[in-house]
Amino acid sequence: xxxxxxxxLRYSRHLLIPEVGLHGxxxxxxxxxxxxGTGGLGSPVSLYLAAAGIGRIGLVDxxxxxxxxxxxxxxxxxxxxxxxxxxxxxxRLLDLNPGIQVDTYNQPFTSANALAIAKNYDVLIDGTxxxxxxxxxxxxxVFLGKPNVYGSIFRFDGQAxxxxxxxxxxxxxxxxxxxxxxxxxxCAEGGxxxxxxxxxxxxxxxxAIKLILGIGDSLVGRLLLYNALDMSxxxxxxxxxxxxxxCGPNADIRELIDYEEFCGVPGHDHETxxxxxxWDITAPELASRLMGKNPPLLLDVxxxxxxxxxxxAGALNIPLGTLAARLxxxxxxxxxxxxxxxxTRSTRALELLVSAGFKRVKNLQGGINAWARxxxxxxxxx
Amino acid sequence: xxxxxxxxQLKYYLDNQTDVALTGETVGxxxxxLVDQYPKIQSHIFDDKGQVRRHINLFVNKENIxxxxxxxxxxxxxxxxxxxxxxxxx
Numbered sequence: 001x002x003x004x005x006x007x008x009l010r011y012s013r014h015l016l017i018p019e020v021g022l023h024g025x026x027x028x029x030x031x032x033x034x035x036x037g038t039g040g041l042g043s044p045v046s047l048y049l050a051a052a053g054i055g056r057i058g059l060v061d062x063x064x065x066x067x068x069x070x071x072x073x074x075x076x077x078x079x080x081x082x083x084x085x086x087x088x089x090x091x092r093l094l095d096l097n098p099g100i101q102v103d104t105y106n107q108p109f110t111s112a113n114a115l116a117i118a119k120n121y122d123v124l125i126d127g128t129x130x131x132x133x134x135x136x137x138x139x140x141x142v143f144l145g146k147p148n149v150y151g152s153i154f155r156f157d158g159q160a161x162x163x164x165x166x167x168x169x170x171x172x173x174x175x176x177x178x179x180x181x182x183x184x185x186x187c188a189e190g191g192x193x194x195x196x197x198x199x200x201x202x203x204x205x206x207x208a209i210k211l212i213l214g215i216g217d218s219l220v221g222r223l224l225l226y227n228a229l230d231m232s233x234x235x236x237x238x239x240x241x242x243x244x245x246x247c248g249p250n251a252d253i254r255e256l257i258d259y260e261e262f263c264g265v266p267g268h269d270h271e272t273x274x275x276x277x278x279w280d281i282t283a284p285e286l287a288s289r290l291m292g293k294n295p296p297l298l299l300d301v302x303x304x305x306x307x308x309x310x311x312x313a314g315a316l317n318i319p320l321g322t323l324a325a326r327l328x329x330x331x332x333x334x335x336x337x338x339x340x341x342x343x344t345r346s347t348r349a350l351e352l353l354v355s356a357g358f359k360r361v362k363n364l365q366g367g368i369n370a371w372a373r374x375x376x377x378x379x380x381x382x
Numbered sequence: 383x384x385x386x387x388x389x390x391q392l393k394y395y396l397d398n399q400t401d402v403a404l405t406g407e408t409v410g411x412x413x414x415x416l417v418d419q420y421p422k423i424q425s426h427i428f429d430d431k432g433q434v435r436r437h438i439n440l441f442v443n444k445e446n447i448x449x450x451x452x453x454x455x456x457x458x459x460x461x462x463x464x465x466x467x468x469x470x471x472x
Binding site for chain 2 (some may be wrong): 037038039040041126127129130133134151152153154155156157158159174175176177178179180183184185186187190192197223225227229230234235236237238239241269296321325
């Protein structure tokens with residue numbers, strides 16, 4: 001695929017590198033990359049791939065841009081809050097580089113559509129934010145025989161690798177099973193340093209470009225462990241797992257499965273905030289109960305530093321992680337309403353209390369953020 | 383003494399430390415002492431049957447103990463046992 005005169009000027013700094021050169025830039029122009037997720041990781045990945053002149057970039061996401069995204073999802077902007085993420089990102093990428101093609105898939109990446117979408121791309125980028133879609137992306141890459149450039153992040157830590165079952169291990173070789181639901185917190189629950197996906201996503205983009213150019217030593221067979229607090233980059237070696245259920249010699253998973261069932265969690269990291277209709281109480285209902293006789297005890301299961309952001313007066317704070325060890329501080333005869341930021345951790349706390357024999361417990365649906373929206377509007381939402 | 387290293391998502395169960403020095407001749411010894419000293423981390427590494435959870439990988443320096451001798455993998459004075467759990471954020 002020959003470059004135009006305009007493209008030769010645009011990619012001049014690439015053409016000067018002997019490892020890229022004119023031929024390499026033509027390879028980039030002829031290449032296609034599917035970016036699964038247009039969030040923290042997908043932002044830097046797609047921006048740098050577009051700038052580098054990858055000829056066709058696919059974007060999969062079904063979400064819309066909101067204010068909490070902008071601390072790290074730099075492909076979006078304040079002006080695109082409320083717009084579809086794939087459309088917001090496409091506009092930015094084409095502004096950066098009008099000479100490329102951007103395909104958008106405004107839909108969840110599922111077992112029903114994943115193979116059909118991914119088969120048209122050379123390289124897959126795992127920029128997802130949840131375990132079901134990570135396992136799905138891996139299995140799709142294994143079945144289609146394509147490289148899956150992996151990255152994941154939490155707070156100050158990041159991981160990156162290139163999984164390519166044709167020449168090395170796959171994601172399932174390393175992590176045969178997902179963690180129990182709720183054991184590994186999501187960024188929506190636990191937060192993430194905004195720059196972290198920039199570091200890891202940029203490494204993913206680098207690996208994708210190296211794979212396309214066929215240069216350097218890729219992360220196949222190695223896992224990068226990055227710690228932003230220590231500013232340390234560590235590597236461990238990965239080998240194919242002979243017992244791997246998708247790429248091992250005796251693999252028994254030969255087609256896509258129900259990944260939400262496999263992982264026991266939904267294929268997104270949005271907090272639903274509900275423990276189920278029988279267990280929920282809405283913020284206005286709670287406000288009314290607190291005004292009446294026999295108000296329930298409020299149990300705030302957030303981390304202590306979150307109380308500096310917003311709080312409900314009179315609530316007892318026992319962080320979820322310490323709740324199991326502090327049950328003796330609670331009176332099981334007293335009615336309790338549990339809350340956290342948005343209702344996910346309080347749902348887990350409710351399950352813990354119910355399994356310990358507590359019966360008079362409710363979950364504040366939508367957490368203190370719902371309270372801030374519907375009752376005490378002076379409180380911030382975070 | 384060998385060092386055990388965890389990512390930040392687990393340091394909250396180790397009094398905010400990512401590195402702890404522990405005594406032991408094998409990875410299994412090291413983990414036993416870890417849980418003795420920091421019982422809050424037990425359920426994050428071991429399941430109800432006492433098996434290492436399947437989303438947790440253990441490395442001695444750069445090698446996965448799965449490719450060595452499992453929990454019986456010997457650990458020397460200057461070795462680092464790395465706990466590498468799956469991470470979901472993106």
